[in-house]
Amino acid sequence: MWYWAFKHVLLGPILRLLGRPTIEGLENIPARGPAILASNHLAVMDSFYLPLMVNRRIYFLAKSEYFTGTGLKGAFQRWFFTAVGQIPIDRSGAEAASGALTAARRQLEAGQLMGMYPEGTRSPDGRLYKGKTGLARIALDTGVPVIPVAMINTEKLNPPGSVIPRPARISVKIGKPLNFARYEGMQGNRFIERAVTDEIMYELMQLTGQQYVDIYAASLKKKTAPPAEEKPASAA
Template identity: 85%
Template sequence: MWYSLFKYVLLGPLLRVLGRPTIEGIENIPERGPAILASNHLAVMDSFFLPLMCPRRIYFLAKNEYFTGPGLKGAFQRWFYTAVGQIPIDRSGAEAAAGALTAASRQLDKGELMGMYPEGTRSPDGRLYKGKTGLARIALETGVPVIPVAMINTNKFNPPGTVLFRPAKITVRVGKPLNFDRYEGMQGNRFIERAVTDEIMYELMQLSGQQYVDVYAQSLKDSKPGDDRPVNPAA
């Protein structure tokens, strides 16, 4: 109910007016069954425009802190992040990666769509950065297809470090599903996970038209004190 309220009554109509979003390749999203939507990550609003334009509900992994805040603000955050399909995970400790894998696998086992950002954090400058292998690990463990998704102009609508929206034409471009059945039984092999990740990133580069940079976005941010930190650390 809350998801529909967000999508059709609250924020959704405002985003449609200001962002004039369109979606290309919607036929590549299955009408039913599990899949991972692997998206580039330009802005916070990626996690709003993608669910808005997708005909099915999408679930994302989010840090647990979004759901544990005190008082009225904390209650609003819990409601909001739950309404938009965020699943809390604990990022602390050595078991963080395993917890993310378990949470994502649980939703995929239910036949749901998982939205993930293989870059692990927002691009600091609009370029496409090296993907982390967590998404590949989940895809290989579960055997579900990976659907590449390019978000276009969300960084113009919601530039990094800004709060107010700036009208911009948003496009969601969905690519053909990627199947990794040829690697069946090879999950846990870091070379295979890297090969899968690189294939996904190549498709995202083709879809988005972004320049690819073969370093992790977070390493660039860490070299520039004051930049924002990851919003999807489990991806």
């Protein structure tokens, strides 16, 4: 109930006013049945504008920090992200990644649409970065189609670190579904998973017009992050 209330009554009208969004290729999303929407990731608002423009409900994986806050703010944040279809995941290690993939599979097995960002994190500079293979693993395991999605100008409305949105014209482009049935029975092969991932990223590059960078966005963010402040040595 809250998902539809936010979409049509509470947040939707404000988002439409701020972003004046348009969508192309909506017919490429099936009216029913499971599919993965594989999107580029420019801003937090990607997870708001894509559901706003698609008729069906979309579920996303969201970092667990959104659900673990304390006090009134933490409680509100936890309620809000749950209400709008975000599924908490722990991104701290291999076991955590496995849990995220299990959560995504569960939604697909229930016939839902799963929104995923193959880059794994937001682009730090508007370019398209190397995709992680988790999405490919799920697609090969479940056999569901992967639909490329281009989010355009969301970083202008919601620049990294900003709190107050800035008016911008948002575009959403939905590409034709990608079918990887030719790789049936090959799931678990890391070379196949990389090939599938690279094919998805190529389609996103074509759809978005972004410059492609063959490194992980998270690696770049780690390299460019300011060094941690050293603590003074304690007196002996």
